[in-house]
Amino acid sequence: MKLKELAEKLNLSQTTVSRALNGYPEVNEATRERVNKAALKFGYSANANARRLAMGRVGAIGLVIPADSSQRFGPHTAEFLAGLAERLSRDEIDFLLSPIVDNDEISVYKRLISSKRVDAIIVSGPVLVDERVSMLIDANFPFVLHGRTNIDRPHAWLDIDNQGAFYQAASHLLDLGHRHIAMIDGLRGFTFSEHRELGYRQALSERGVEIDPRFIVHDYFSDEIGFRETQRLLSCTPQPTAIIAGSMMTALGVSRAVRNKGYQLGKQVSLITHDDVFPYLNASNMVPSMTTTRSSMRSAATRIAEMLVRVLDGEPVDNIHELWPVELTVRQSSGPPISG
């Protein structure tokens, strides 16, 4: 069923039917109703391609995702997508996932833009000076960045206060009396990771605590890394008495290594984790319950979707950015240091 046929059945022109369907004012209410009813009855729904061709709009936003078997497409991405879906479904905006081909990320973005299949793009996992971001600004293509870069040309972004998170975590541990604090976070180069390290260093420096480079780990978020690195850390002299973990997955590995050594969390080793809030992995239900810096990835994504809609509505991007604070929740996995 196409517009023309529907129009014929109704003895109306395509113009009128189109207008009736799209809510234009210059059509009689009675007519509109008649059209709507008929559309429903015949199961008519506009061909999206034709519609977009005519309008120059798309009704979809783009995301570029890694296509190899890397760790990068993990539970964080899933939460993120779920959050986007939550908001975008309201406007019937779909999203287009474009896998990276030939490891050439930037050209996937370019393809996405020039193929006109998306109205906007969401960029995540930025590095400090992100080529994608400057390219998108240059191309004047609408996008929202999840995270931050050092590029100070105006663009829309949302980030959480990663520096503050690790600063708070480290400060709390210092308050408790810890002096040997390690951190196991995400890969070096990513802004979030660098910011977290900054927060960690800041806290330690403020108290005059020396920073031991062996205690700073950057790697993938996985239980295995958490386990392995904690084992390594616990064989250092002096041993760290506290660890800050960048993700729940990492924390699982850390816990395991700590237990494995016969230690208890919150006693010989304290642990603070950054919690992106996975519905299937709850920090407060852990045993012992986990001290965390918490910020829902899903909510952030929902908000980003919101911002994207604003960008698409033409709002100037200068004002579209948000920095979300991160709150420390003290639970049982952190306590004053005791000797092993």
Place this chain on the structure above:
Amino acid sequence: MKLKELAEKLNLSQTTVSRALNGYPEVNEATRERVNKAALKFGYSANANARRLAMGRVGAIGLVIPADSSQRFGPHTAEFLAGLAERLSRDEIDFLLSPIVDNDEISVYKRLISSKRVDAIIVSGPVLVDERVSMLIDANFPFVLHGRTNIDRPHAWLDIDNQGAFYQAASHLLDLGHRHIAMIDGLRGFTFSEHRELGYRQALSERGVEIDPRFIVHDYFSDEIGFRETQRLLSCTPQPTAIIAGSMMTALGVSRAVRNKGYQLGKQVSLITHDDVFPYLNASNMVPSMTTTRSSMRSAATRIAEMLVRVLDGEPVDNIHELWPVELTVRQSSGPPISG
């Protein structure tokens, strides 16, 4: 830059340029090269909407995902998407995620079909008699099902042997001498979940072991459910001496509850988990290492993408289905029952 302009610059017709670009034979090799070079130089790339409108094809496949904050969009979905991306990137096929609106799943599918935005659909999480599947068959719309249904009209699917998985797990536990075996699996109604219960029941029945309905749990896959239900199970009389968990997330909760009670995995309580293979959560690295039935969700997705391409190439769906066996890997979390 549009086709017309490019054609003008080259002093050729749109037809020829289009054909040159799309690899049709009726164009001189020299001309083709000239065209390709010019296209590259001017950064020309066909407007996808126009292209699709003209061709009636899309270059994207559809997936419907839950948009609420349910548990359903979790790490399994993420792995699945990653697997699809791995294969579809080769053919530059994108995927379109359509969130469910108003909780009306079937109409999202219909919208997806009639809006002509995707060439095919991937359906996952089928129930025993799945309305979506019969609808898609009726509509004669290409799709591949991840999982199985009882609908015996021809369609393409890939499933793992869920029944066999739980049958093997239960049998192994019975072999070890367990007589009180519980299972904590996914939500009732889903085929995979029903199949697993079938396997479990079959194993127990074959050995004449009575089935205790309190020992069969169906719920979301999460550590919290695993924890809570295990606590409940361990307060039953008689206590189960073994638990089969449907997912790694569940297993984390189970482990925690077991430890919490002062028990050891593989001693007072044995645990076998179905492992969908998450890169960030490794069964063999757990302590104690985890006995699993293992089947990579990611590989399955990659294969499904492969099948989808075949479906799109017009191969009859009758022969496009695969049932993947699941292998039991015995590790330390399962052992003979000992008294608490």
Place this chain on the structure above:
DNA sequence: CCTTTTATCCAAAGCGCTTTGGATAGGTTA
């Protein structure tokens, strides 16, 4: 040397929609 084939290329007709620039008829105003 003329006819037939083959290799290239092109003009124009869609694909299904939105939107521009009127038409038409009934109602208002003076």
Place this chain on the structure above:
DNA sequence: TAACCTATCCAAAGCGCTTTGGATAAAAGG
């Protein structure tokens, strides 16, 4: 009653591409 709105509808022109049905010229066949 004539001149002017207003509300409602329509025909036709794109949107940028692919594809059909030739045209043209060079090569081959007789």
